[in-house]
Amino acid sequence: MDFQKIKEKRTEWTMKWQVVYFLLFCCLCKAITAQLHYSIAEEEKKGYLVGNIAKDLGLNIQDLAKRKFRISSVTAEHFFNVNLDNGNLYVAARIDRESICEITPICSLSLEAVVENPLHVFHVEVEIQDINDNSPFFSKNTISLEILEVTPPGTHYILGNAMDPDVGMNSLQTYKISENEYFKLNMKTSGDGRKFPELILERPLDREKQSNLEIILTASDGGNPVKTGRAVIKIIVTDFNDNSPMFSKELYQVSLTEGAPVNTLVIHMNATDEDEGVNGHVTFSFSHISKIAEQTFSIDSQTGEIRTREEFDFEVTKAYVMNVEAADGGGLVSHAKVIIQIVDANDNAPDITLTSVSNSIPENSVPGTVVALINIRDVDSGENANVYCHITDSLPFELTSSSSNYYKLLMTSSLDREAMQEYNITIKATDRGSPPLSTTKTIRLLIQDVNDNPPVFDQTKYVVYIPENNPSGSSLFQVQASDPDLNENAKIIFSIVNKNGDDFPVSAYVSINSMTGVLYAQRPFDYEQMREFNVQVMAKDNGSPPLNSTATVKICITDINDNSPKILYPSTGVDDSTVFEIVPQSSNKGDLVAKVVAVDADSGHNAWLSYQFLQPSEPSYFSIGRHTGEIRTLRVFQEKETTKHKVIVLVKDNGTPPRSSTINLNLVVADNFQQDIPKMKNKYQNSDQTNLDIYLVIALALISFLFTLTVMFAFISKCRKSAPSTQYLGHTKTLQLDPNGTLQYFEVSMDIDSGTLNIMRSLNFPQLKDLVNKSEDTLPGGYRWKETLQPDVLSTFRADLPFVICL
Structure with a gap:
């Protein structure tokens, strides 16, 4: 209780002291406050003198600095400053009344x-006084209005008012609009004094x-000079659906080339509607169209473009007819007819x-033969269907027109x-379109063979070289023949057509395989019997x-070394007795x-003979010519020397391997042939007895040699007997080189009485087989040759024996 009383007592004292303080403050303020008023226009420049503030306040100019004179203000201190030396108040910064006071009628700054x-x-x-430094302005530079075209006259449209930051007469005063035939301007003032413009429709819009x-729209203030501000009134007349879409024409005709690709633009349908918006938005569609045209063409509902939707063919449809409907958003429609003509393309x-x-x-068909009948057509029209045709290559055929669109393929020359x-x-067919199109067709024509060509040998004459002694049944040669024909016409059969004569039966020597x-x-x-035959x-x-057809086969038989030399002179007789020469x-x-x-039945090198001593006498008294066979003395004989000399002469040919023959000669040195020869014989026989052993050995060798010769001669004789040709009876042949190195053959005869050799005729090498057993006294052309021999030598020749010698 006491505490509460103490607290209330303190509160009472606090309130008393606050009242005392307030009264004292009011007295102080009244003591130090005084009032001073200035007036300047806005927008004055920096340093503009407002007034002498020290003088107006009753202050001593000399004490201003001493008494720390200054001005202060929360909002306006920076607009002014004081010169302490003279006490003047100056404008320190730009002063804009509208930014400080806005639209307040009285604008002042407190310091x-x-x-x-x-x-x-x-x-x-x-106090800041207003000047006309601002123009009227609208919040929007553009004022948009939408007015329905059926709006009745007298309709009012209030517009936004203009603004002017100035005051008094410098502020907004009036409005006006530019001249036009539809609107007038009315100005209204609101309860707060603002002025608004108003549009009034005077006549109907369309x-x-x-x-x-x-x-x-123009806004004006009351300044001097007058300032204005503007705004644009955009009036959009909105549509009412009072117009139908309209095509530019009722019938459209367009040509379109066939083969145009899919989505090709055919025509752009254009329909206009004077309305706008939905009422003026036109859409397009087909109203009456055939099914095939609907499958072929399409229309864009928004743009009106008619395009192809698939390829079309002039040959199928030549024209399309359709109706196009144009409709606006308000349900009004119109129609147009479209005819699309298809132009033929050379497709x-x-x-x-x-x-x-x-x-x-x-x-072998004759020229003019018909090979084919050809029909040519083109489904295009006009020049595109005008066709000409020809054969592309140069061949023995031609095309001729037979009737409309038909051609014949004919032969023009013979065929092979x-x-x-x-x-x-x-065959190439080309139309006359642009560009031209063409077609080719190839006919494969086979030429049938007829037998119009004989067989042809690769040579008309054959030469065949066959070595003699060929085995029976051996193949000699194959002839070749060809026939350019076909099949059976080209099958060739060979045969020998020689007629077998009495002199030479060809079939006995040669046969032919008919197929090969x-x-x-x-x-x-x-060779020794027959050198050649055809x-x-x-x-x-x-x-x-x-x-x-025929051909000749020349069969030339070539020689082989199958004959040994044959010694003609001196003759050994039938018993091969010893030959004595005086x-x-x-x-x-x-x-x-x-x-x-000596002679050799062979020819050429096989018959080229050479002579030599196989067993000359000791000491040697004689020599023999290698190619002549002439035996000559090497020295003069003495009386006391040996009178009998035995020599063995070897005659050898030049074949491979060589063949040879020998003859034993006893050369007796004597003056009287009739007296000495019997003694020679007896002595020779005695000498033979004493040398029996030697002769036995020689005999064995000779028997072997003779056996070989016998077999060969038997074989040759058998061949000669089987040959139908003429036997060379009584002829002897040999082969030698003459001094100039050539081979010459002569047929000669011996004359015993005169001791001469008579050349009967000259023979060429191939004519040795033609020798016959008859004599001629002279050579062809009048030539004659004689050689005189020793009488004792000639006595050994047979007078009736012609023989051949070669020099």
């Missing part, structure tokens, strides 16, 4: 001027004539049809299957009728005492 010693505070009020208007190449055709014809077995006839043309030997050939071979085909005692060195004459 406090403070001095000390003693302390005084003076209240200074500076959007189709003028869909929008622009009117300039079809000519078509070639073989109505009748032969796949093959004989090669061997030159061309088949023809690929390419290989010639075979029927028997061995003997075989006539015929090649015949199997055509109807058959054709044939050598005159008075012979000088180099005298001819004897001559060995």
Whole structure:
């Protein structure tokens, strides 16, 4: 209880002291406060003199600094400053009345001027006077209005008011609009004094004539000079659906080339509607159209573009007719007719049809033969269907027009299957479109063979070299023949067509394989009997009728070394007795005492003979000519020397291997042939007895040699007997080189009485087989040759024996 009383007592004292303090403060304020008023226009420049504040406050200018004179203000201190030297108050910064006071009619700034010693505070009020530094302005530069075109006249449209931060006469005063034929302006004032513009519609609008208007609204203040502000009134006349869509024309005709690609633009349909918005939005569609046209064309509902939706063909449809409907958003419609003419394009190449055709014809068909009947057509029209055709290559054929669109393919010249077995006839048909199109067709024509060509040998004459002694049945040669025909017409059969004469039966020597043309030997050939012969071979085909040709085969038999030399002189007789030759005692060195004459039935090098001593006498008294066989003395004989000399002469040919013959000669040196020869014989026989052992050995060798010769001669004799040719009776042959190195053959005869050798005729090498057993006294051309021999030598010759010698 006491505590509560103490607390209430303290509260009472606190309230009393606050009242005392407030009264004292009020007295102090009244003592130091005074009032000072200035008035300046806004927007004055910096440094503008407001007034002499020190003088107006009654202060001593000299004491201003001493008493710390200053001004202070929370909001306006930075707008002013005081010069302590003279006490003037100046404008320190730009002062904009509208930014400080906005639209307040009276605008003033409050300042406090403070001095000390003693302390005084003076209240200074500076009034800011308005100037016309702001133009009226609208909150929006553009005012948009939408007015329905059927709005009745007299309708009011209130617009937004303009703003002007100035006050008084400098603020907004009036509005006006630019001239127009539809609207007028009225101004209204609100209860707070604001002025609003108002548009009034004076006459009806027509959007189709003028869909929008622009009117300039101008706001003016009352300053001097007058300032204005502007805004644009954009009036949009909204549409009412009072117009139907309209096409530019009722009928549209368009041409379109066939083959145009899909989605090709055919025509752009254009329909206009003077309305706008939904009422003026036009859509397009087909109203009356055939099913095929609907499948071929499409229309864009928004743009009105008619395009192809698939390829079309002039040959199928030449024109399309359709109706197009244009509708606006308000349900009004209009129609137009569209006719699309299809223009033919050269899109079809000519078509070639073989109505009748032969796949093959004989090669002997005559010119003018019909090979094929051809039909050519083009489904295009006009020049695009005008077609011309020809054969592309140079061939023995031609095309001739038979009737409309029909052509005949004819032969123009003879055919030869061997030159061309088949023809690929390419026919090209081209139209006259732009660009032209063409088609080609190839006819493969085979040429049938007829037997119009005989077999042909690769050579008309053959030369065949066959070594003699060939085995029977051996292949000699194969002839070759060809026939360019076909099949049976080209099948060749060979045969020998020589007629077997009495002199030479060809079939006995040669046969031929009828299928291969290989010639075979029927028997061995003997060069010494027959040097050559001709075989006539015929090649015949199997055509109807058959054709044939012949060729000659010349068979030349070449020599082999199958004959040993034959010694003609001196003759050993039938018993091969020893030959004695008398050598005159008075012979000088180099005298001819004897001559060995030999022949060889072979020819060429095989018959080229050489002579030599196989067993000359000791000491040697004689020499023999290697190529002549002449035996000559090497020295002069003495009386006491040996009178009998035995020599063995070897005659050898030049074959491979060489063959040879020998003869034993006893050369007796004596002056009287009739007296000495019997003694010689007896002495020779005695000498033979004493040398029996030697002769036995020689006999064995000779028997072996003779056995070989006998077998050969028997074989040769058998061949000669089987040959039908003339035997060379009584002829002997040899082969020698003459001094100029050539081979010459002579047929000679010996005259015993005169001691001469008579050349009967000169023989060429191939004529040795033609020697016959008859004599001629002179050579051809009048030539004659004689050689005189020793009488004792000539006595050994047989007078009736002609022989051949070569020098």
